[in-house]
Amino acid sequence: QAGLTQLPSVSAALGQTATLTCTGYGDIIAVKGATWLQQRQGLPPRLLSSRNDKRPSGISERFSASRSGNTASLTISGLQAEDEATYYCSSWDTNFNAWVFGGGTRLSVL
Amino acid sequence: EVRLVESGGGLVQPGGSLRLSCEASGFTLSSFSMNWVRQTPGKGLEWVSYISGSSYNIYYGDSVKGRFTISRDNAKNSVYLQMDSLRVEDTAVYFCARETNWGLGLDFWGQGALVTVFS
Numbered sequence: 001q002a003g004l005t006q007l008p009s010v011s012a013a014l015g016q017t018a019t020l021t022c023t024g025y026g027d028i029i030a031v032k033g034a035t036w037l038q039q040r041q042g043l044p045p046r047l048l049s050s051r052n053d054k055r056p057s058g059i060s061e062r063f064s065a066s067r068s069g070n071t072a073s074l075t076i077s078g079l080q081a082e083d084e085a086t087y088y089c090s091s092w093d094t095n096f097n098a099w100v101f102g103g104g105t106r107l108s109v110l
Numbered sequence: 111e112v113r114l115v116e117s118g119g120g121l122v123q124p125g126g127s128l129r130l131s132c133e134a135s136g137f138t139l140s141s142f143s144m145n146w147v148r149q150t151p152g153k154g155l156e157w158v159s160y161i162s163g164s165s166y167n168i169y170y171g172d173s174v175k176g177r178f179t180i181s182r183d184n185a186k187n188s189v190y191l192q193m194d195s196l197r198v199e200d201t202a203v204y205f206c207a208r209e210t211n212w213g214l215g216l217d218f219w220g221q222g223a224l225v226t227v228f229s
Contacts, residue, residue, distance in 0.1 A: 033214075035214070035216070037155075037216070044220065044221055045207075045216075045219050047216060047217045049215075050210060050214035050217075051213075056215075056217055088154065090155075090157075090216075096172075097160070097167075099216070100157065101155045101156065101157065104154045104155070
């Protein structure tokens with residue numbers, strides 16, 4: 001099973017906006033969408049956005065997901081120190097009946 | 111409050127077996143599909159297995175197919191992962207994760223259980 005492609009690291013200043021991207025293979029993101037997960041050090045992942053680009057209850061409006069073609073994006077506005085974490089995208093591959101993940105992007109808040 | 115608590119991790123030699131359990135609370139387990147996802151220390155996430163609410167559909171990742179078996183007992187609010195023929199590369203933290211309705215994402219995760227396969 002192939003994986004989704006994410007940049008290993010991104011940095012942005014406190015209070016600014018960071019945009020993370022996730023590129024799919026084939027048309028997986030275009031057709032099935034992508035979810036975004038946040039993982040802080042030592043904690044389990046937390047769902048930020050579902051495959052329909054909607055935030056679960058309790059997730060800040062500062063996190064906004066979108067997609068264009070086979071690329072998904074997560075925009076984090078008004079960066080806070082607590083946003084420093086690794087962000088993973090994922091999608092469902094119907095050919096393999098499997099969840100596939102990106103390698104994760106480590107976000108540093110300067 | 112939704113809670114998922116994994117147990118059963120530990121140390122095992124290559125070729126050995128372990129059984130992980132995931133105890134669910136705060137929701138009706140039978141209404142949700144469940145997954146196991148693992149994470150090698152310091153590395154990314156790897157999906158391991160899926161089981162539908164009724165156990166009708168079960169899927170595995172290529173790296174564990176034929177060696178791992180997922181199951182559930184909704185009456186006991188638990189999901190299991192039987193891991194046989196373990197390899198050094200199976201060393202990871204194993205998370206139990208609930209899948210949203212319509213498979214839109216993995217919305218609740220347990221704290222994880224560490225499995226170490228050492229030679």
